[in-house]
Amino acid sequence: MKDTAKHQGLRNQLVSILQQKGISDKSVLEAIQKIPRHLFLDSSFEDYAYQDKAFPIGAGQTISQPYTVAFQSQLLQVKKDDKILEIGTGSGYQTAVLYKLGAKVYTVERQNELFKKTNALFPKLGIRPKHLSFGDGYKGLPLHAPFDSIIVTAGAPFIPKPLMAQLKIGGRLVIPLGENVQIMTLLIRKNETQFEKHEFGEFRFVPLLEDKN
Numbered sequence: 734m735k736d737t738a739k740h741q742g743l744r745n746q747l748v749s750i751l752q753q754k755g756i757s758d759k760s761v762l763e764a765i766q767k768i769p770r771h772l773f774l775d776s777s778f779e780d781y782a783y784q785d786k787a788f789p790i791g792a793g794q795t796i797s798q799p800y801t802v803a804f805q806s807q808l809l810q811v812k813k814d815d816k817i818l819e820i821g822t823g824s825g826y827q828t829a830v831l832y833k834l835g836a837k838v839y840t841v842e843r844q845n846e847l848f849k850k851t852n853a854l855f856p857k858l859g860i861r862p863k864h865l866s867f868g869d870g871y872k873g874l875p876l877h878a879p880f881d882s883i884i885v886t887a888g889a890p891f892i893p894k895p896l897m898a899q900l901k902i903g904g905r906l907v908i909p910l911g912e913n914v915q916i917m918t919l920l921i922r923k924n925e926t927q928f929e930k931h932e933f934g935e936f937r938f939v940p941l942l943e944d945k946n
């Protein structure tokens with residue numbers, strides 16, 4: 734599959750839709766305008782890739798809706814060279830958006846099939862995350878901690894303690910919290926023990942599962 738002027742046109746339309754839905758961060762919109770989302774999906778979804786919808790990516794998982802990716806990315810307030818931990822690599826689309834925003838991305842995926850597929854895809858697209866890991870995101874990545882920000886891209890029943898511990902002071906943790914429906918939640922680490930909590934409405938994600946390996 735290639736990236737063509739037609740795809741670019743569809744991306745421009747998607748960016749307008751995201752703006753209408755309230756996404757205002759210019760750098761996030763620019764990243765979405767540049768990342769060829771259709772290349773993160775099976776070719777049978779090529780015609781739909783720029784709709785603002787989630788689609789299956791195999792192993793019972795989904796690529797997040799562009800609005801959700803934009804919303805979470807905006808909440809992270811990414812600065813160049815920020816060290817960001819992503820839980821739930823999936824298709825790699827969110828990883829690519831963070832990379833485009835200038836972040837050093839560390840990402841964890843628990844489904845081996847998706848881990849392998851995405852690992853093979855990144856070099857083809859010139860996306861260079863700092864570190865790809867196969868494992869349980871509930872544990873974070875203690876060897877690489879602390880992080881400027883952490884983003885969880887699956888619905889978490891609770892906030893995993895290790896993720897809070899691996900966040901720098903002043904750092905931001907963006908996590909959808911809940912079982913069937915999730916409340917988008919932002920925690921800002923104030924000091925060693927205190928976190929400020931903000932909530933941002935309902936979203937729907939596939940569940941963050943504990944490792945059974």
Ligand code: SAH
Nearest residue numbers: 796821823824827842843869870886941942
């Ligand atoms: N960021 C992805 C979203 C994929 S859906 C994208 O843009 O495509 C959420 C992903 O989280 C799935 O791939 C799922 O396998 C993964 N996941 C679920 N529980 C996990 C866990 N405990 N650790 C790491 N990844 C997990």
